[in-house]
Amino acid sequence: MANSNLPRRIIKETQRLLSEPAPGISASPSEDNMRYFNVMILGPTQSPYEGGVFKLELFLPEEYPMAAPKVRFLTKIYHPNIDKLGRICLDILKDKWSPALQIRTVLLSIQALLSAPNPDDPLSENIAKHWKSNEAEAVETAKEWTRLYAIGA
Amino acid sequence: MESEDDMHDANDIDSLDDDFYSGETEDAPLDYYSDYDDEADDYFEDADRIESRRPEQNFTILKESDIKQRQEEDVTRVATVLSISRIFASILLRYYNWSVSRVHDAWFADEEQVRKTVGLLEKPIVQLDNNTKELTCGICFENYPRARIEMASCGHPYCISCWEGYISTSISDGPGCLMLRCPDPTCGAAVGQDMISLLKSDEDKQKYARYLLRSYIEDNKKSKWCPAPGCEYAVTFDAGSGGNYDVSCLCSYSFCWNCTEEAHRPVDCGTVAKWILKNSAESENMNWILANSKPCPKCKRPIEKNQGCMHMTCTPPCKYEFCWLCLGVWSDHGERTGGFYACNRYETAKQEGVYDDTERRREMAKNSLERYTHYYERWASNQSSRQKALADLQQMQTVHIEKLSDIQCQPESQLKFITEAWLQIIECRRVLKWTYAYGFYLPEHEHAKKQFFEYLQGEAESGLERLHQCAEKELQPFLCADEPSREFNDFRTKLAGLTSVTRNYFENLVRALENGLSDVDSNGASFSRATSSKNAAGSSKSRSGRVKGTFRTSMSSRMNDDSHWCCEHCTYANVKSATTCQMCYQQRR
Numbered sequence: 001m002a003n004s005n006l007p008r009r010i011i012k013e014t015q016r017l018l019s020e021p022a023p024g025i026s027a028s029p030s031e032d033n034m035r036y037f038n039v040m041i042l043g044p045t046q047s048p049y050e051g052g053v054f055k056l057e058l059f060l061p062e063e064y065p066m067a068a069p070k071v072r073f074l075t076k077i078y079h080p081n082i083d084k085l086g087r088i089c090l091d092i093l094k095d096k097w098s099p100a101l102q103i104r105t106v107l108l109s110i111q112a113l114l115s116a117p118n119p120d121d122p123l124s125e126n127i128a129k130h131w132k133s134n135e136a137e138a139v140e141t142a143k144e145w146t147r148l149y150a151i152g153a
Numbered sequence: 154m155e156s157e158d159d160m161h162d163a164n165d166i167d168s169l170d171d172d173f174y175s176g177e178t179e180d181a182p183l184d185y186y187s188d189y190d191d192e193a194d195d196y197f198e199d200a201d202r203i204e205s206r207r208p209e210q211n212f213t214i215l216k217e218s219d220i221k222q223r224q225e226e227d228v229t230r231v232a233t234v235l236s237i238s239r240i241f242a243s244i245l246l247r248y249y250n251w252s253v254s255r256v257h258d259a260w261f262a263d264e265e266q267v268r269k270t271v272g273l274l275e276k277p278i279v280q281l282d283n284n285t286k287e288l289t290c291g292i293c294f295e296n297y298p299r300a301r302i303e304m305a306s307c308g309h310p311y312c313i314s315c316w317e318g319y320i321s322t323s324i325s326d327g328p329g330c331l332m333l334r335c336p337d338p339t340c341g342a343a344v345g346q347d348m349i350s351l352l353k354s355d356e357d358k359q360k361y362a363r364y365l366l367r368s369y370i371e372d373n374k375k376s377k378w379c380p381a382p383g384c385e386y387a388v389t390f391d392a393g394s395g396g397n398y399d400v401s402c403l404c405s406y407s408f409c410w411n412c413t414e415e416a417h418r419p420v421d422c423g424t425v426a427k428w429i430l431k432n433s434a435e436s437e438n439m440n441w442i443l444a445n446s447k448p449c450p451k452c453k454r455p456i457e458k459n460q461g462c463m464h465m466t467c468t469p470p471c472k473y474e475f476c477w478l479c480l481g482v483w484s485d486h487g488e489r490t491g492g493f494y495a496c497n498r499y500e501t502a503k504q505e506g507v508y509d510d511t512e513r514r515r516e517m518a519k520n521s522l523e524r525y526t527h528y529y530e531r532w533a534s535n536q537s538s539r540q541k542a543l544a545d546l547q548q549m550q551t552v553h554i555e556k557l558s559d560i561q562c563q564p565e566s567q568l569k570f571i572t573e574a575w576l577q578i579i580e581c582r583r584v585l586k587w588t589y590a591y592g593f594y595l596p597e598h599e600h601a602k603k604q605f606f607e608y609l610q611g612e613a614e615s616g617l618e619r620l621h622q623c624a625e626k627e628l629q630p631f632l633c634a635d636e637p638s639r640e641f642n643d644f645r646t647k648l649a650g651l652t653s654v655t656r657n658y659f660e661n662l663v664r665a666l667e668n669g670l671s672d673v674d675s676n677g678a679s680f681s682r683a684t685s686s687k688n689a690a691g692s693s694k695s696r697s698g699r700v701k702g703t704f705r706t707s708m709s710s711r712m713n714d715d716s717h718w719c720c721e722h723c724t725y726a727n728v729k730s731a732t733t734c735q736m737c738y739q740q741r742r
Binding site for chain 2: 007008009012013063065066067092096098099100101
C-alpha cells in the first residue's frame, strides 16, 4: 500500500499536527490514505464565520513538499476568495508555495483568510462585487450562511 | 560611469566583420566594378553588403558563443566594479535586465536597498555553530551530517536532495528559476548558479543554462532573437542612429528591429501592422458579405445572388420566397410589378429615396473592397515572386554557378555579379511589395502624390523586370553553351550595370517614400509630371530634397572614373569604348 513508503516528512508533520494542534484547527489523516486529511477550522472570532465549524479536505500530492497540498472547503461558505465548489484562492497554494511551508502553515493561512477576506483578488466575482459594493450586507449574508451550513451540521 | 554601449563596442570585433563596409557611404563613388576581386566567398557577406550601403550599420548579429561571451564579460565587469562575487553579479544583472549601467546606478545609489530587494545578503540570517555535527533539513525534517546540508547566503539549512527537488521543480516551471529564492518564505535570499551545480541531472543544468542565455537576449532591451523560424542568432541594436530599423540576420532573413515583422522599408511599422491586420481581419470577409450579399428577409442568412431572376427562394428549411430588389414577399409580385427581372415597387421606392442609405453603404463597401483587392493582389504577387527568386538564388548558388564556372572558364569569384544581381532582385521585390501597402494607405485626395507615386512605382516595376529578365533569361545561353563565349563579358557588364542602376533607383525610391514624397505639393499645382520619360529616373530622384546621393551624382561620380559613360536615355553605364548604349542602343551624345 502507498502508505507504507510515506516520506518521513509527512509522518512527522502528521505526528506534530496530532500532538500539538494549532488553536481552532484540527487535521487528521484518513485511515485508508495517509495523504488525505480531514480538516476542521473554527470560524475566527469577530469574523462573520464566528461560531461555525468548517470542514475541509486536504490532499498531499505525490510531489509534496515540492508541490503544494490541495485544499478545498467541504462546508458551503460565503467568502470572496472561495468559490461554490469550495476552491480557495490563496497565493501559497499556487505560485507562492515553498517546500519550507507545511500543512500547519497552510491551514493557519486559510484561517487568516476567513478573518480578512480580500475582495480585490476574488475567486467568486459575484460575492466580491457584493463585498465591495455593500460590505455590511455581504457580511450579513456570510453570517447567514454560517448559521445555515456551518453550525450544528 | 561606463555605459553598456562601450561594452558592446568592445565586443564587436570578434563577432563579425560587418564593419568592413561601413566606411562606404552614399556619397562615396560607387566602386562597383573594382571590388569583384576582393570579395569574400561567403554569400552572406553579400547580404551584409546590401545592408551596409545604408549610412551606417547599427546592429550586430550574435551567435550563441558571442552571447555567452558578452554575458560573461558583463558579469565580470559588474563583479569587478562592485567587488562582489560573480554569482551575485549574475543575479544582480538578471534582476536589472542585464543592464550594466542600471546595476551600477542602483547599487551606488543605495546598496543596502538593492541587496535587500534582490536578496544578496552580506551575512547569514542563521548563524551556524561550527561545532554542529548534524543539522535538520527544513524540508524533509531529516537530520544530516553537516556535509550533506547546503544553504544560500542566508544560512537556512536544507539537505542536498531537497535542494535538488526544489531547484528542479522550479526549473521545470520555467524561466522563473533564474529568480529563485531560499525555500523559507520569510527569507528571500537569492539562490545563485552555485546552487544549480548541486543538481545531478544534466538535463536540468542545461535547461537552466538555456534560460540564462535566453534571458540575456529576451530581458535585455538592446537585443532580440532573429524572428526567422529555426534561426538561433540574436541581434543587438543601437537605437541611437535614427529611423532605419532594418536588420539583416546572418541567416539571410531581414526584419524590422522595431516591430520584428519582416523588413518593410519604405513603409513604417504602423502601416505594416495595419496592413497585416487588414490582411488577416475578418472585417474583409464582412465587407465582402456586405457588398455582395443581402440577408434573407425572413431568416437573415446572407444570400449571394450569382445568377437568375429577381425571384429568390431561400434554401431550406427557410424556403422564403422574396424579391431580390425590394426584399418584399414574392406573392405580391408578378406581371404587375414588371415580371421576374424588374420590380416597379423598388424603382418607385428608390426614386423616393427609401433605399439610398443601405444601397450606398453596399456600394461603398464594394468599391473599398475592390480597391483593397487590387493592392493586396499585387502585394501578394511580389511576395511570391520574391520567394521564387530566393529559390532561384539557391539553385544558382548550389548548381548553376559551378556549372557556369566550368563552361565559361571563369573562377567562381568572378561570377559574384550573378549572385549580386539575384540578391538585388530579392531586395527589390521586397521593397516593391511594400510599396503596395504604401499605396493603399496613401490618402485618396492627394492626387498629385498618388500620381507621382504610381509613376515611381511603375518605373521601379519595369526597372526590376529588366533586371530580372536579364538575370533569368539572358543567362540561359551561357549555361547551355559548350565552350566559353566571348559575349560573356558583355553579359557581365550588362547585368552588373543593371544591378547597380536598379539598386540606386530602389534606394532612392525608398528614401523618397520614407520622406512621404514631401517634395510633392499636395494640391498638385507645382507638380508637373517628371519632365519626360527619357531621364525619368534621374529627374524624379533629384526632386527628393533630402536624398543625398541622388541618381545623378552617383552616375556622374561613376562617369568621373573615366572608364564608363552614362547613357542619357536609359541611364545605363556603358564601358568607355562603346559608342552606342548597350542597353537601349541609343547613340552616345
